[in-house]
Each structure stands twice: as C-alpha cells, then as structure tokens.
C-alpha cells in the first residue's frame with residue numbers, strides 16, 4: 001500500500017519547520033507511521049549545487065541562475081533523498097511529511113519569470129520532477145500564508161540580527177515580495193490548502209496554526 005506525501009509550504013520564515021514538527025508529533029500520537037524530511041537536504045552531499053547557488057557562488061542575485069537551471073539543482077537533491085532515505089517507507093504505507101518540496105521551486109523560481117510564463121514553468125517543473133525524474137507527487141500541500149515582512153522578522157530573530165547568515169533568497173527583499181505573489185498564485189492554481197497564519201493581532205500562535213494544519217491533514221487521511 002502506497003503511503004501519503006504531505007508537503008508543508010510557505011515563504012521563508014513562515015513556520016514550516018515549526019508546523020512540520022507539531023504535525024508529526026500529533027500524527028504519531030494518533031498511532032500513525034510518520035517520517036519527516038526537510039528540503040534542501042543541507043546535511044547531504046546531494047545538496048552541494050543548491051548550497052553553491054544559495055551561497056552566491058553563481059552570482060549574488062538570484063536572477064543570475066535561470067529558473068530551469070536552479071530547479072535542476074533542487075530536483076536532484078530531492079531525488080537523492082527519495083531514493084536513499086524514504087522510497088521504501090513511502091511504498092510501504094508511511095506518511096511522509098516534507099518541509100518544502102518541488103512546490104518551493106514553483107514559488108521561488110516563478111518569481112524570476114514574467115507572469116505570462118508562470119503556467120508553462122509550473123507545467124514543465126511538475127512534468128520534470130513527478131513524471132520524468134519520477135519522485136512522488138504530493139497528496140496534499142499545506143500553504144502557510146504569512147506576510148513576507150513578518151517572515152523576515154521571525155528569521156532575523158533566528159539569526160540574532162546577523163544578516164550575513166542569510167542566503168541569497170533571504171536577503172533579497174524585493175525577491176521575497178515577488179515570491180509572496182507567486183506563492184499565492186501557485187496556491188490558487190495548484191489547489192494548495194491555505195492556512196492564514198496572520199490575523200489582526202499579528203502572527204497566530206504555533207498551536208493555533210497547528211490545529212488548522214491538523215484539520216486539513218485529517219481530512220486527507222480520513223481520520
């Protein structure tokens with residue numbers, strides 16, 4: 001019995017790692033077999049080209065690497081993770097939760113293209129990864145919707161104000177603003193499940209957001 005692949009998606013600093021951890025714990029407490037992975041797989045050698053790209057080795061501006069090329073770097077990293085870490089468990093029915101996935105490429109690389117090219121890029125990307133490369137297509141993508149300014153603030157506190165620790169995407173505010181537009185576009189086009197993480201009082205608490213995420217996932221799993 002094939003497992004399920006659930007992706008937690010969102011802009012930088014939107015709480016993906018936090019929500020992935022909360023969701024995994026809740027599902028495990030329900031007695032389900034759950035494994036979680038995070039992309040890029042920074043600790044693995046498979047992310048070398050991704051790290052070179054994000055460190056600015058090909059240029060400090062994200063636009064110095066075209067979306068198709070950058071996507072290949074991230075796709076290879078995902079393939080390596082799938083083949084060496086979770087293919088068997090997934091094929092044996094485990095629930096796999098990924099903090100970012102192919103969907104992050106849609107968000108972060110579309111922002112380099114004019115709007116008229118977004119659809120064809122997304123079609124190319126999904127065909128490339130899910131059909132040609134053959135990694136699994138997600139059963140559900142949960143999109144944590146956060147204003148880029150708020151995400152940036154949460155990240156700054158993580159880096160203790162040291163801007164030098166940010167990668168070429170994280171330090172480019174204009175690029176991040178465009179990514180919010182492309183994220184909303186992808187969520188709508190690809191029917192991602194949007195969780196509004198910000199309300200009139202600012203960022204909702206992780207526990208509160210986690211309830212919404214669990215509701216979505218329970219709907220998918222019929223539990």
Ligand SMILES: Nc1ncnc2c1ncn2[C@@H]1O[C@H](COP(=O)(O)OP(=O)(O)OP(=O)(O)O)[C@@H](O)[C@H]1O
Pocket residue numbers: 010011012013014015016017018019154155157158203204205206209
């Ligand atoms: N709902 C929340 N309210 C306040 N702070 C939060 C909330 N969720 C996460 N944080 C904090 O914000 C920071 C970013 O969260 P997290 O690492 O989960 O985001 P991320 O989306 O995985 O970030 P990145 O895109 O950089 O990987 C962390 O310091 C985390 O503790």
Ligand SMILES: [Mg+2]
Pocket residue numbers: 016017099
């Ligand atoms: Mg993270």
